Amino acid sequence: MINEPRSAASLDYVRAFVQAAERVLGEVLGEVPTKGTPIFQKEPSIGLQEVNVTVGITGDLQGQVNFGMDMTTALAIASTMMMETVAALDEMSISALQELSNMISGNARFFLNDLGVKSDITPPTMLVGKDMSATWHRIRAMAVPLEISSGKILVTVGIRQGE
Amino acid sequence: MSIRILIVDDAPFMRRTLAKLFEEKGWEVVGEAGNGKEAVDQFGALQPDIVTMDITMPEMDGITAVKEIVAAHPAARIIMCSAVGQQDMIVDAVKAGAKDFIVKPFQKDRVLAAVEGALKK
Numbered sequence: 001m002i003n004e005p006r007s008a009a010s011l012d013y014v015r016a017f018v019q020a021a022e023r024v025l026g027e028v029l030g031e032v033p034t035k036g037t038p039i040f041q042k043e044p045s046i047g048l049q050e051v052n053v054t055v056g057i058t059g060d061l062q063g064q065v066n067f068g069m070d071m072t073t074a075l076a077i078a079s080t081m082m083m084e085t086v087a088a089l090d091e092m093s094i095s096a097l098q099e100l101s102n103m104i105s106g107n108a109r110f111f112l113n114d115l116g117v118k119s120d121i122t123p124p125t126m127l128v129g130k131d132m133s134a135t136w137h138r139i140r141a142m143a144v145p146l147e148i149s150s151g152k153i154l155v156t157v158g159i160r161q162g163e
Numbered sequence: 164m165s166i167r168i169l170i171v172d173d174a175p176f177m178r179r180t181l182a183k184l185f186e187e188k189g190w191e192v193v194g195e196a197g198n199g200k201e202a203v204d205q206f207g208a209l210q211p212d213i214v215t216m217d218i219t220m221p222e223m224d225g226i227t228a229v230k231e232i233v234a235a236h237p238a239a240r241i242i243m244c245s246a247v248g249q250q251d252m253i254v255d256a257v258k259a260g261a262k263d264f265i266v267k268p269f270q271k272d273r274v275l276a277a278v279e280g281a282l283k284k
Contacts, residue, residue, distance in 0.1 A: 027268045081176070095176035102174075103267050106246025123221075 011142075012115055014038075014157040017065050018144045020107035021155050028100060029080050029148060036145035036152075046141050046156055048132040050074075051089070053101040056122035061112070063139050063159035067101050071128075073151030089128065098124040166190040166278060169211040171202040171228065172244065173220040177267075181215055181244075184271055190278075199228030206232050206239065213278050214241040216261070218252050226256050233260030240281045244269075 018035065026032045049068030057063045069077070071089075078086040078093035081100065086093045105121040112119050141158035168190055170181050182192045193209045196202040199216075200223040206214065214232070218225040225243060232239045243256045243264040253264045262281040265274050 024268060082179075092175055092179065095174050099174045099176050099267075103246055106249060106267070109246075109249075123219075 010159065013061060013112065013117070013159045014142050014144065016111035016115070017104070017108045017157050018146070018155055019111055021067070021104045021146055021153070024100065024104045024107055025146065025148065025153070028103070029077065031148055033146035033148045033153070036147060039143040039145075041141040041143065041156075041158075044138075044140065045133045045135040046143070046158070048127060048129075048134055049154055050128065050130055051097070052127040052132075053097055054125045054127065054134075055101055055105050057119055057159055058122065058162070059119040060117045060162050061119050061159045062162045063157070064136055064141075065105065065108075065158075066134070066154075066156040067104070068154040068156065070151055073148070073153065076150030077148075094126055098126060166282065167193045167209070167212045168278070169194045169196065169202065169205055169209055169214045171196045171199070171214060171220070171225065172217040173197050174217070177217065177244070180269070181274070184269075184274060185278075188275060199223030199225055199231075202228045203231045203235075206236065210236075212240065213281055214239065215244055215265075215278075216241050216256075217244045218249055218256065226252060226259055229256055229259040229261050240284065242277050242281055 022033055050070045051074035052066050052068045054064055054066045075086050078096045081096040101124045109119055136158045139158035139160055141156050143154050143156040146153045168185050170178050170192060172178050178195045185192055193211050194205045196205050198220045216225040229241050241261045243253055243261045245253055245264055246267050262284050263277045265277050
């Protein structure tokens with residue numbers, strides 16, 4: 001059975017990651033992102049952005065969360081985090097972006113705990129490229145755009161109850 | 164007073180961020196480790212005044228490393244670095260002998276205060 005993200009519980013899980021992203025981006029970048037209109041994915045495959053950091057969710061919940069953005073936005077975020085201009089992604093700037101996703105996921109875990117849900121987060125995976133898509137097994141995802149001054153971060157959450 | 168610090172984190176970015184912060188303060192980063200096993204090995208060789216220890220790392224996690232370091236060096240002063248949402252792990256780390264914890268994203272003043280505070284414990 002495919003999980004639809006429109007159930008109240010699933011929306012709570014999505015909200016946990018979006019709230020966490022808003023909080024962490026606010027602290028790390030010094031600006032509160034503006035939340036855009038959520039997009040319900042109609043197909044199992046999701047369109048990826050140019051730079052993507054994906055974490056897996058395990059425990060009471062199973063699924064993935066992807067933080068996608070264009071290269072300009074990724075470099076701007078890395079530059080802010082590293083307090084120097086980053087012209088291209090390298091080991092250090094990739095580590096910075098992965099750590100950002102770790103911090104967001106850790107905060108989301110906190111919100112999920114409040115919902116009585118025990119979850120763990122897998123180490124982040126980074127995908128860089130153009131015209132990519134991913135297919136998430138038996139999950140329909142929901143994407144929420146977060147606008148910051150340097151561009152947009154698309155937070156795509158696909159979660160279902162664990163089995 | 165120069166404080167000798169060992170930084171343990173699997174993320175190069177976090178190691179660099181902490182190293183810059185400590186060096187700006189005039190403290191000495193005597194070593195960096197990317198997992199708990201490296202931390203245990205390096206602690207014995209370097210005998211740092213302070214260790215900052217990430218929790219989730221490959222090969223050996225931070226809590227296991229704290230247990231091993233404190234078992235061999237009971238006076239070790241270790242500060243855990245955690246993400247929000249890892250409170251249960253912080254409790255385990257303090258039981259294992261960690262002196263304090265700091266939460267990511269780091270607040271500079273809080274990090275420096277934790278180091279200075281741990282030296283007084």
